[in-house]
Amino acid sequence: MLYINVQELFAVFLILCFAAPGLSSATISFNVMNYGAVGDGKTDDSAAFLKAWKAVCQTGSGIPILIIPAGKTFLLKPVTFSGPCKPSHIYVRGVTCKGPTALTFYRCNGLVVKGLRHTNSQRNHITISGCNGAKISNLHISAPSDSPNTDGIDIASSTNIRISNSFIGTGDDCIAISSGSSNINISGIDCGPGHGISIGALGVHGEQDTVEEVHVRNCTFKATMNGVRIKTWQGGSGYARKITFEKIKFVNTGNPIVIDQYYCPSGGCQNETTTFKISDVSYNLITGTSSTEKVINFSCDKNVGCNNIVLDHVYVTASVAGKMAYAYCYNAQGRLSHTKPSVKCLLS
Ligand SMILES: *[C@@H]1O[C@H](CO)[C@@H](O)[C@H](O)[C@H]1NC(C)=O
Ligand SMILES: *[C@@H]1O[C@H](CO)[C@@H](O)[C@H](O)[C@H]1NC(C)=O
Numbered sequence: 001m002l003y004i005n006v007q008e009l010f011a012v013f014l015i016l017c018f019a020a021p022g023l024s025s026a027t028i029s030f031n032v033m034n035y036g037a038v039g040d041g042k043t044d045d046s047a048a049f050l051k052a053w054k055a056v057c058q059t060g061s062g063i064p065i066l067i068i069p070a071g072k073t074f075l076l077k078p079v080t081f082s083g084p085c086k087p088s089h090i091y092v093r094g095v096t097c098k099g100p101t102a103l104t105f106y107r108c109n110g111l112v113v114k115g116l117r118h119t120n121s122q123r124n125h126i127t128i129s130g131c132n133g134a135k136i137s138n139l140h141i142s143a144p145s146d147s148p149n150t151d152g153i154d155i156a157s158s159t160n161i162r163i164s165n166s167f168i169g170t171g172d173d174c175i176a177i178s179s180g181s182s183n184i185n186i187s188g189i190d191c192g193p194g195h196g197i198s199i200g201a202l203g204v205h206g207e208q209d210t211v212e213e214v215h216v217r218n219c220t221f222k223a224t225m226n227g228v229r230i231k232t233w234q235g236g237s238g239y240a241r242k243i244t245f246e247k248i249k250f251v252n253t254g255n256p257i258v259i260d261q262y263y264c265p266s267g268g269c270q271n272e273t274t275t276f277k278i279s280d281v282s283y284n285l286i287t288g289t290s291s292t293e294k295v296i297n298f299s300c301d302k303n304v305g306c307n308n309i310v311l312d313h314v315y316v317t318a319s320v321a322g323k324m325a326y327a328y329c330y331n332a333q334g335r336l337s338h339t340k341p342s343v344k345c346l347l348s
């Protein structure tokens with residue numbers, strides 16, 4: 001499933017870890033060079049980075065700062081920076097990466113990631129898993145549009161996450177949110193190429209999954225395969241609720257607005273007893289053009305249905321002249337105003 005093409009990786013890392021607010025103390029520097037990093041672009045520096053991270057993570061007092069010097073080339077395998085860490089705040093700043101970069105932040109609280117630049121990564125770029133309280137901004141992530149498994153940012157089992165003002169152009173989802181995530185705010189994302197922003201797919205193999213309070217605002221989708229999607233497999237349980245999409249612009253986007261409770265990318269799935277509930281999803285102030293005629297697709301489970309789906313000021317047209325934009329709707333309940341194309345099952 002993962003395609004790793006080892007290329008040169010150039011990294012300028014500056015990782016600052018702050019002690020709990022209120023604890024005033026001196027800073028302590030941890031330079032990766034002192035943990036065995038070579039930085040010649042040929043030696044695998046992953047172990048040295050992990051050693052340095054461990055030292056930072058275990059700093060009991062003071063403000064630990066992990067320094068990765070600029071002007072050197074570090075070859076890294078996909079790296080997982082694991083918590084829990086003693087400092088309650090961790091600051092990652094100014095990383096420039098090239099090649100098969102995959103940074104995973106696992107169980108990190110109070111994480112701040114700023115100004116990373118990932119180019120041509122061959123797999124998922126940044127994974128935030130089991131974290132509480134992360135602020136991610138000013139990222140520039142790009143991968144070829146035909147590269148598989150190159151999600152820009154994956155968020156799993158995390159709460160209180162803010163992702164803002166970033167460019168993400170990849171061969172897969174720009175941002176994917178999976179189970180156990182709540183209070184996720186996404187804004188100012190310029191997405192494309194890629195598969196858009198996804199919640200799910202949830203409820204695979206009958207799993208119970210939950211996602212709530214996801215707010216996506218001020219985002220642009222340029223020539224992406226999909227826009228904003230909520231996807232669930234048949235047979236699952238749990239919920240996806242309290243989700244808002246606001247001030248979204250589509251530019252020649254395929255499948256701009258999708259709720260799909262029959263997710264089955266490789267086909268051949270059976271309908272199964274599903275109790276997964278999608279509710280309280282709103283789409284406000286959405287405009288733009290679609291490369292597909294079906295611009296809205298609400299395919300809700302035939303027994304459970306979707307509830308309180310609300311559209312207000314949603315205007316999406318077909319980007320190809322002469323094509324008519326339309327909406328498909330199955331078993332969704334809610335309301336709409338100032339919306340074109342109209343969505344039949346939300347009218348009654
Ligand atoms: C997300 O935005 C809402 C307001 O729209 C705010 O109440 C909430 O605290 C924000 N959460 C984060 C993690 O930024
Ligand atoms: C909207 O997003 C763009 C980036 O796409 C950013 O430059 C701009 O400041 C954002 N506007 C607001 C009001 O947040």
Ligand SMILES: *[C@@H]1O[C@H](CO)[C@@H](O)[C@H](O)[C@H]1NC(C)=O
Pocket residue numbers: 269270271302
């Ligand atoms: C599953 O249910 C949907 C909605 O009733 C229906 O359109 C679809 O054909 C069914 N799929 C299978 C494989 O039975």
Ligand SMILES: *[C@@H]1O[C@H](CO)[C@@H](O)[C@H](O)[C@H]1NC(C)=O
Pocket residue numbers: 255258260297299328
């Ligand atoms: C959307 O709607 C159609 C019904 O026209 C359905 O068969 C299709 O597979 C749906 N799902 C997606 C994700 O497009």
